[in-house]
Amino acid sequence: MNSFGIFRKEPVLVVGGGLVTDVAGFACAAYRRNTNFIRIPTTVIGLIDASVSIKVAVNYGNYKNRLGAYHAPQHTFLDFGFLRTLPKAQIRNGFAELIKISTCAHLRTFELLEKYCDQLIDTGFGRTDGSSKEVREAADEINRAGIHEMLKLETPNLHEIGLDRVIAYGHTWSPMHELVPEVPFRHGHAISIDMAYSATLANMRGILSDAEHKRILSLFSRAGLSMDNDQFDEDLLDKATKAILRTRDGKLRAAVPSPLGRCVFLNDVSLQEMHAALRKHKELMQGYPRHGAGIAAFVDASDTGYTMNKKPSEATNHANGHNGVNGASKAIIKDDVAEGVFNGGPVHDGQGTSNPSVATEHASGPEGVDGSTKAETKNGATSEVNGHVSNGF
Numbered sequence: 001m002n003s004f005g006i007f008r009k010e011p012v013l014v015v016g017g018g019l020v021t022d023v024a025g026f027a028c029a030a031y032r033r034n035t036n037f038i039r040i041p042t043t044v045i046g047l048i049d050a051s052v053s054i055k056v057a058v059n060y061g062n063y064k065n066r067l068g069a070y071h072a073p074q075h076t077f078l079d080f081g082f083l084r085t086l087p088k089a090q091i092r093n094g095f096a097e098l099i100k101i102s103t104c105a106h107l108r109t110f111e112l113l114e115k116y117c118d119q120l121i122d123t124g125f126g127r128t129d130g131s132s133k134e135v136r137e138a139a140d141e142i143n144r145a146g147i148h149e150m151l152k153l154e155t156p157n158l159h160e161i162g163l164d165r166v167i168a169y170g171h172t173w174s175p176m177h178e179l180v181p182e183v184p185f186r187h188g189h190a191i192s193i194d195m196a197y198s199a200t201l202a203n204m205r206g207i208l209s210d211a212e213h214k215r216i217l218s219l220f221s222r223a224g225l226s227m228d229n230d231q232f233d234e235d236l237l238d239k240a241t242k243a244i245l246r247t248r249d250g251k252l253r254a255a256v257p258s259p260l261g262r263c264v265f266l267n268d269v270s271l272q273e274m275h276a277a278l279r280k281h282k283e284l285m286q287g288y289p290r291h292g293a294g295i296a297a298f299v300d301a302s303d304t305g306y307t308m309n310k311k312p313s314e315a316t317n318h319a320n321g322h323n324g325v326n327g328a329s330k331a332i333i334k335d336d337v338a339e340g341v342f343n344g345g346p347v348h349d350g351q352g353t354s355n356p357s358v359a360t361e362h363a364s365g366p367e368g369v370d371g372s373t374k375a376e377t378k379n380g381a382t383s384e385v386n387g388h389v390s391n392g393f
């Protein structure tokens, strides 16, 4: 930024997905304490989520969003024409956040997502060549409403002091689950599993009708978003509940749709009730295509951007004898407040260093991530998912 001769008052123009607007936004927050910037998001997540908030953050030491700021841009310009070239898996990923906001806050938008689901995903929200005016207009209405609802909900809560957040639907158990598989879930898929399960929980409580419950599950299914996963089990629910209670001041505050298009927060869900809902949810999944599994549900090199000679770095690392998949993916997508929170701190600051097996494994894994997580599991302590806490949305 020095060599560009940037003046504090002169805005930096930032064009890219959520990752780019976050990293460059944080650079602007830090550079001379406060440098203006203008955002032009180019992905669905960027357009309807990341660029709506004033948060900017970067990963640090393998921890997601460890360094960040609340730093509003001078302007954000939205041009959905960028979606013309965005890969389908990324479109689907962003679609999940639109299901989130509409299911809990805007019925009309949910209805439009239902009506145009397949076309929206196939045509990049009506932006690819040959897509119809009707789909494009529906997309514009959906995106405008989604952004508007989020602004209405979050503008009075810019610094996230209020913890009962409608936009936390799907973000109660998912922050931990997202990072559990060897190759982590795409964010949209992780929150979809949480949302689908939360809808089943609400249905079992009798606060979401059978018909509405079915509509929600059908939409996820049609969109190719995940609704279940083997590792979304009782153990995960228990641990993720403990973790989220810490960030939500001791209350669960689980946002669930009730009725469709509105939202309530549940604080009094016992583990028994969660487990019963999980059993029912898994049973229901048997009746859905792919048994509720999503399409292109996991992070790949198109997310990480790590390629060598245009080949995903996962493959390259494998060839070199490293545990490439973890190295390429997990090292980048570690959650905000990562493992070890239950034990009083990050693994390599606390428990990890005093434990020889952790230290050894640390040395063997790329940047220590792979090693530390495996060691914890081996020690029978708390497993890798231990203590992941949501950092937001």
Ligand SMILES: NC(=O)c1ccc[n+]([C@@H]2O[C@H](COP(=O)([O-])OP(=O)(O)OC[C@H]3O[C@@H](n4cnc5c(N)ncnc54)[C@H](O)[C@@H]3O)[C@@H](O)[C@H]2O)c1
Pocket: 016, 017, 018, 019, 020, 022, 042, 043, 044, 045, 046, 049, 050, 051, 053, 054, 055, 056, 057, 082, 083, 084, 085, 086, 087, 090, 093, 302, 303, 304, 305, 393
């Ligand atoms: N600040 C916030 O409030 C907030 C909210 C949500 C997400 N985020 C952050 O955003 C990031 C995820 O953002 P994302 O989903 O936009 O992914 P991304 O920025 O990683 O982009 C995904 C992929 O799409 C490519 N891409 C971007 N625009 C494209 C286009 N128009 N055509 C073709 N390819 C394109 C990118 O190069 C990348 O490979 C995460 O780091 C997350 O933490 C921040």
Ligand SMILES: [Zn+2]
Pocket: 097, 171, 187, 191, 392, 393
């Ligand atoms: Zn989210």
